[in-house]
Amino acid sequence: MIDTLKTTKELLKRYNMIAKKSFGQNFLVDDGILESISNTAVLNKEDLIIEIGPGLGNLTYYLKEKCYLLLFEIDKRMIEVLNYRFKDEKNIKLLNSDILKVNIDEEIDKLEKEVGRKFGSVKVIANLPYYITSPILFKLLQESKKVEEIVVMVQNEVADRILAKPCNKDYGVLSIMVDYLADSKKEIIVPSTSFIPMPNVTSAVIKITKRKKYDIQDEKVFVELVHKAFANRRKKMINSLEINGFLNMDKEKLNNIFERFELSASVRAEELDTDKYVKIANYIASNII
Ligand code: SAM
Numbered sequence: 258m259i260d261t262l263k264t265t266k267e268l269l270k271r272y273n274m275i276a277k278k279s280f281g282q283n284f285l286v287d288d289g290i291l292e293s294i295s296n297t298a299v300l301n302k303e304d305l306i307i308e309i310g311p312g313l314g315n316l317t318y319y320l321k322e323k324c325y326l327l328l329f330e331i332d333k334r335m336i337e338v339l340n341y342r343f344k345d346e347k348n349i350k351l352l353n354s355d356i357l358k359v360n361i362d363e364e365i366d367k368l369e370k371e372v373g374r375k376f377g378s379v380k381v382i383a384n385l386p387y388y389i390t391s392p393i394l395f396k397l398l399q400e401s402k403k404v405e406e407i408v409v410m411v412q413n414e415v416a417d418r419i420l421a422k423p424c425n426k427d428y429g430v431l432s433i434m435v436d437y438l439a440d441s442k443k444e445i446i447v448p449s450t451s452f453i454p455m456p457n458v459t460s461a462v463i464k465i466t467k468r469k470k471y472d473i474q475d476e477k478v479f480v481e482l483v484h485k486a487f488a489n490r491r492k493k494m495i496n497s498l499e500i501n502g503f504l505n506m507d508k509e510k511l512n513n514i515f516e517r518f519e520l521s522a523s524v525r526a527e528e529l530d531t532d533k534y535v536k537i538a539n540y541i542a543s544n545i546i
Contacts, residue, residue: 282386294382325376
């Protein structure tokens with residue numbers, strides 16, 4: 258049985274390293290939680306796990322027996338440690354890359370050619386760098402067609418925003434942007450004492466499962482509608498859309514749309530659910546622009 262706290266301290270000492278704040282490095286050292294995360298996704302041997310930011314390999318260690326792993330790590334120093342720690346593993350592909358700059362689906366294609374077989378399902382399991390949680394999630398949800406499930410550690414407060422329902426203070430752009438593409442569930446709450454160095458916040462592991470529930474005619478219109486509606490969330494939604502120049506629509510056009518959907522002129526962005534945003538965006542996409 259591994260003692261990850263001890264291993265982490267030893268690796269940091271041996272490589273004379275300290276965690277880099279600028280890369281969001283907080284190493285997870287609680288073996289109970291590492292094991293729970295590794296068991297959160299249902300995996301088959303022929304699947305592929307993508308791990309973003311493996312760091313010293315603490316989570317990788319728990320995942321390595323499960324199926325093939327594709328690791329993206331930005332910090333060269335970690336690459337040296339990972340190469341040493343997993344030198345005997347045949348089922349790991351390690352890339353020294355910034356996840357935000359790679360085309361994930363192309364990397365999966367390349368890897369399939371290299372190993373000479375197609376993977377079953379593709380899942381992401383990661384303890385994410387918190388400073389870029391949202392762009393990473395949007396990339397995985399919107400850009401990648403191959404990633405089916407995402408099990409990630411995020412700040413607990415971000416997990417609450419993802420899972421929030423209408424009329425809740427946490428409900429906003431992030432909730433709708435994830436909800437239109439996926440179902441989400443909070444799996445584990447993780448105290449800051451589970452990390453080295455300790456972050457200032459409580460964390461949570463969430464499982465995000467992609468599913469097709471909505472047909473969106475023009476994604477740009479939908480995304481713009483949601484962003485502009487919430488841009489001034491304390492104002493009435495119609496005013497927020499007008500002030501922020503939503504598709505350059507004047508008040509009259511906006512009033513017509515609100516009437517058509519039987520929305521009061523005083524409704525606020527946080528009162529509408531994803532379904533309503535999709536319907537309004539689809540109406541605009543097919544009738545107005
Ligand atoms: N997985 C390790 C663990 O659980 O102990 C480390 C997690 S740490 C919170 C985040 C990791 O993401 C660090 O190793 C950091 O270097 C890496 N990272 C930060 N930004 C990245 C990026 N843009 N692309 C890939 N990795 C990144």
